Amino acid sequence: MKPFVEFVEKYRPGFSEKITPADWVDISMLEEDAGPLPGAYRRFLETMGASMGDLEIADAHFSIHSTLGVYRTMSWLQDSRYIFLAGDNGLASWHWFLDRSSPHGTDDCLVVNRLLDENYPPEGSHPMYVGLEEFLYYEAFKELRLPQLPFRRKFSSPDDAAAAARYRADAVTALAEEKGFKRLPPVEHCALYERGDAALLLYRHPTQPTFSFILGCEDSAEMERLAQDFETRTGLKSVITR
Structure with missing residues (x-):
């Protein structure tokens, strides 16, 4: 994830000083709830899982503390096909998930939008990006460079x-x-x-x-x-x- 941090730094100097990695205890707790985490997501958590500083992408919040809260209150998510990734900050409530049934590359997987509902069907998911890494780069470029x-x-x-x-x-x-x-x-x-x-x-x-x-x-x-x-x-x- 270091290359991504360097990428963001080009457009937002000082970014690396504002991000906060997730604590290893929190990552372990998340893995207990969600099951094995894709390597790309683990690297993200180890780099900026507690806070992405002042970078907001895709109108979503990615803090591991919020994610742990979701798993604590919605036990049906545990060890499921979908890993909760980020909560929607808007009114639509289309949250972000990793779909572990659709791997990408060596250690990434499909990013989808889904409603946070126990009975929401898999066919209701909206595939959005081939993987987390691509999602991060695309949305950061959209947020930082184009404006x-x-x-x-x-x-x-x-x-x-x-x-x-x-x-x-x-x-x-x-x-x-x-x-x-x-x-x-x-x-x-x-x-x-x-x-x-x-x-x-x-x-x-x-x-x-x-x-x-x-x-x-x-x-x-x-x-x-x-x-x-x-x-x-x-x-x-x-x-x-x-």
Whole structure:
């Protein structure tokens, strides 16, 4: 998780001094309740599990103390398929979970949105990211980098999977590289691109062909040029976003 901390530091200096790792006793207690934890989640807890400082992503709270409270009051969650990851700060109550039945890489797994209800069915889950690491990088870039760019456009494929299949996310990545953007590791399914005067954030659904991307620029004229190029290449129309 050290590379992620260094990544955030580029956009929010001093971040590493504000985060607080979870106590090993709390991690052990969580593992007693939730069952074995994926390595990616354990590294997150050992780095910033008690507090993420002043970084808030995905409108959610990730503190291990809140998570332990959920397991203490909702015993039906113990040793289940889903590991409670973060609580929703909004009104929708779509909380974040790790789905251990869908592993990703060597020690990560699918991130989904679910309602915190004992009888909520697995098919009601909304897959969101292929893994926790990708979730963290994507949401941090969205929260920290894009707001630095005053001119932004969003492009989205149709929500319907059959219609979305006519459009290709690789057209976005190919044009981004042609335009001088550099892809930032380690995100592989979604994509983060940086160019200094501009940035691009590509979201790809983990199980469907749908995708969207946000393009941000410092200069309005360059924004218009890039938007036209991406509209022509992808076949998608952009909308101004804030």
